[in-house]
Amino acid sequence: MFRNYFKTAFRNLLKNKAHSVINITGLSVGMAIALLIGLWIWDELTYDRNFKDHDRIARVIQNLNINGETITWYNMPAPTGKAIRESYGSDFKHVLMSSWTGSHILSIGEDKLIKSGNFAETALPEMLDLKMLSGNRNGLKDLNSILLSASLAKSLFGNTDPMDKIMKIDNQMMVKVTGIYEDLPHNSSFANMAFIAPWDLMVANTPWIRDQEAWGNNSFEVLVQLADHVDMEQASLKIRNIKMMHVDEISKKFAPSLFLFPMDRWHLHGDFRNGLSAGGRIQFVWLFGTIGVFVLLLACINFMNLSTARSEKRAKEVGIRKAVGSFRMQLVSQFFCESLLVTAIAFILCMILVQLMLPAFNELAGKKISIPWAQPLFWLAGLGFSLITGLLAGSYPALYLSAFRPVKVLKGTFKVGRFAAVPRKVLVVMQFGVSVLLIIGTLVVFRQIQFAKDRPLGYNNNGLVMTQLMTMDIPNHVDVIRQELKNAGVITEMATSSGPVTGVWSTNGDISWKGKDPDMSIDIPNTGVSHEYGRTVGWQFVAGRDFSREFASDSMAFVINESAVKLMGLKNPIGEIIRWNGEPYKVIGVIRDMLMESPYASVRPSLYCVRKDHNNYAILKINPAASTQKALNNITAVFKRHSPAQPFKYQFADDDYAHKFDEEARVGKLAGVFAVLAVFISCLGLFGMALFMAEQRTKEIGVRKVLGASTFNIWQLLSKEFVLLIVIAFIIAAPLAWFFMQRWLENYEYRSNIPWWIFAATGISAVLITLLTVSGQSIKVAFMNPVKSLRSE
Structure with missing residues (x-):
């Protein structure tokens, strides 16, 4: 049958x-x-699910009261792990400190690579259930050891067995390869972790973190795995006041509250608002x-x-x-x-x-x-x-x-x-209603992206090159390098800073000024720079002057942005004293807000000071009169000569800034593709309906033509019904699109509006697409000989 x-x-x-x-x-x-x-x-849903105990692994993160609102930080102080183990060790199978995954120089003899990895306590391979291809998960117990991913081992050693080979990290830490682990999946929070080295090795070789009792330095990651009998929520409540019990009086104003953030929520629910989970990629x-x-x-x-x-x-x-x-x-x-x-x-x-x-x-x-x-x-x-x-x-x-x-x-x-025919017409309205929703949504997303791209930066990122400094070779010779490159005519200026132009790497809370409320808790970005920083990036002064080598007192001076002036309520900021860690700094200049973080958020109040011990980045302004490629070749040669231990890896500031739009741009492009395909499918249906209608009304059209109807009359007859349906679809879909996209825009502090022309353009486009789809068949029937159609009947 x-x-x-x-x-x-x-x-x-x-x-x-x-x-x-x-x-x-x-x-x-x-x-x-x-x-x-x-x-x-x-x-997306299987992100981090490759880890055997993913449901019992968590990060320790913290809520703080900053500038009158609750802010969530993923960064933690170095003593946190030890304090949790001492107080609540029985609740956890593992508690470990780790650096964040970052770039480091790995070298074998003269061969050098820059790869990302972690310095972590010895339990990390066991916690992540790494699949070891050589060695075992206990390989980090030796202070001078390293575990490599299979792909990194291949890059460094080729087909040679890497086990027990000696190599260097950042040209100063000698380590022996004690294990090779299988590369982690791309949909994993540790996908970029190409190596793991011992936490104690980093502490021993990094002076600024040797004081592991420094509760004020929030720069690290704390990972835990719960014991089998322990509930995540109960354990989270237990550790809540650990930091509060150890910090000084100034830090207590922030009311730090720790809690556990489960691994299963890292990827899809990573956004927090006012201290509470507010979604994330789950919305996509x-x-x-x-x-x-x-x-x-x-x-x-x-x-x-x-x-x-x-x-x-x-x-x-x-x-x-x-x-x-x-x-x-x-x-x-x-x-x-x-x-x-x-x-x-x-x-x-x-x-x-x-x-x-x-x-x-x-x-x-x-x-x-x-x-x-x-x-x-x-x-x-x-x-x-x-x-x-x-x-x-x-x-x-x-x-x-x-x-x-x-x-x-x-x-x-x-x-x-x-x-x-009513159900068919309802379904056609549904089809084009969905298509209109997608088209309007796509246009709003791209308008929001363009609106943020057009936002004033407060500096000039054209021809601005940034390179991270992983050794002290460049900072120790920065004046010589700067002069050599300027003499060669390939740059107009060069500076060093504590972070990239496109990001904030350091913030401080021990900041005070005249008239500040003693109970006010703040956290202000503070960027250390060299004297030439402002001339390199082209920041724009509203009042005062730039840093100058001619003034020795500039070592105890601040250049501040407009948002800082507003926060501090300074009517005449030039000459005012701002205290940082109790030390007085004089305000010598006020600049327009530099957009260094999210282009969709307000610029934070920021301070800039001359610091010689914060040389994480070199920033160079390429001479616009020189060939960019020639300039880069020259810069590369000079950097390699002065710092042979570090491969020269650079990034243009405008490219790095453009990456801030990647997520929204990706959503917009995907939505745009889906919108085009949705319209295509809807047009296929319209074409099929027009084909059928023309076939069904052949006799009627023949009679009309015999009675004198023109080609335009026939085209109008067959097209107007479809156009009416599309207009109805637009009338229904447009308000819905406005409502949903308005809600979406509310996620952004700096956002565009939804102009009327988006709806007008979408409506006109929908009608034109409809007419193009059905007109071919309508015109074909309109030109048909009526004698032939009537004879066939």
């Missing part, structure tokens, strides 16, 4: 080729989009999941519309089948078989499309997703997905067509009725 159903279904597909191509194409594209989004969502999971469902629904709507639109042509078949004894359930089965056959063919095409689209999709989404061909669960999900799609797409046609009464059909008195 079912073989007969499928045989009949296959014959119907061949008989109605145009109808079949439209259905299969639309459905395969819709399924391909849904599958790509499904793979993306799965990649919901967004793209919703888009995937809607796009697939659009493809199913096409199937439903085209199947029910052709109902009159199937009415006689239904009548004969019922007359010879078919039950309604058998007819329902027949039409469901047709739907499942179309879905099966569409699924095969969908898999081909996904395989072809994956490289471009991965590049766009910043992922490394692949189709898990060998996973039975994937095929089970794929088949279930196809079955549900087939049943969903075929449900309405099956129930509708099987309900025809055989007596009326066979007598020739059957008519589909004046309201039979």
Whole structure:
């Protein structure tokens, strides 16, 4: 019986080729989009799930009261781990300190690489359940040891066995390779951890962190794994006051409160607002999941519309089948078989499309997703997905067509009725309503990105090159290097600073000024710079002057930004005294706010001072009159000559700033692609409907032409119904789009508005797309010879 159903279904597909191509194409594209989004969502939901004990691993993070609001910090002081072990050690299987994953120089003889890794206490490999390819997880117990990822070991040693080989970290720490571990998956918080070295080794070789009782230095990461019998929430409550019990009186004003942040929430729920979890990437999971469902629904709507639109042509078949004894359930089965056959063919095409689209999709989404061909669960999900799609797409046609009464059909008195087209029109409105939502959403996202890009920076990032300094070679010769490069004409200025121009690396709370409320808790970015910093970056003065080597007193001076003036309430800031750690610093200049952090947030009050012990970055301004490539070659040669131990790795400030828009730009591009494909699927449905309508009204059009109707009249007749449906779709979708996008924009402090022209452009575009889709068929019918159409009737 079912073989007969499928045989009949296959014959119907061949008989109605145009109808079949439209259905299969639309459905395969819709399924391909849904599958790509499904793979993306799965990649997001399984982030960090590769770790065996992921549900019992957490970070210790803290809430602080800063500038009148609760701020959440991931950074912790070095003594935190020891304090937790001493007070609540029985609640935890592991408590360990770690640096954040950062870049370091790794060298074997003369060969050097800059790679990212962690300095961590010895339990980290065990906590992360690292798969050891050589050695074992206890390899960090020796102070001068290192564990390498398989890919880094390959890069450093080639095919040679790396075990027990001697190498250097940052040209000062001699270590022996004691283990090789399998590279961690790309969807892991530790994906960039190419090596692990002992925490105590970093402490022994880094003077500024040797005082591990310094509770005021929040620069590190604390990781814990709960004991088997302990509840996460209870353990979190226990450690809440640990920092508060150890800090000085100034730090107590911040009311630090520690808590555990579970690994399972790191990736998707990493945003905090006013001390509480406020989502994160989970919003993108919901967004793209919703888009995937809607796009697939659009493809199913096409199937439903085209199947029910052709109902009159199937009415006689239904009548004969019922007359010879078919039950309604058998007819329902027949039409469901047709739907499942179309879905099966569409699924095969969908898999081909996904395989072809994956490289471009991965590049766009910043992922490394692949189709898990060998996973039975994937095929089970794929088949279930196809079955549900087939049943969903075929449900309405099956129930509708099987309900025809055989007596009326066979007598020739059957008519589909004046309201039979209403469901089809509702579905068309739904299709274009979703498309309009996606188009408006995409335009708003890109406008918000452009709005932030157009924001004044407060400095000039054109031709600004930054390089991180990992040894003291460059700082020790900075004046010589600067003069040599200026004499060569490749730079106009050079400076050093405690952090990059595009980020804040250091903040301080022990800041006071005249009139400050003694109970006020603050945390202000404080950047150490050389005298030439301002001239290098081109900051813009509102009042006062820049740092100068001619004034010895500038070693105890501040240049502050406009936001700092506002925070401190300084009416005449030049000459005012600001105390930092009790030491008096005179304000010599006020600059416009420099946008160093998020382009979507307000600029924080900031202080800049001349510090020789903060030389983490060198910043160079390339001479605009020189060739950029020539200048970089010259800079590279000079840096290598003065610092042979460090590979010269640079970054343009404008490129680094552009990365701040990556996440929003990626969402916008993906949404844009999905919007285009949604419109494509909707247009396929419109084309199929126009094709059917023109075929159905051939006699009417012939009569109209004989009676004198022009080509324009015929085109208008066939097009106006579709245009009306699109206008209705726009009227419904536009307010919804405004509501949802307004809510989305509220996530940003610095945000654009939603201008009227976005809605106007979307509405006009939707109408034009509709006319282009249906006009071809309308004009073809309008030009048809009426004698021929009437004779065929």
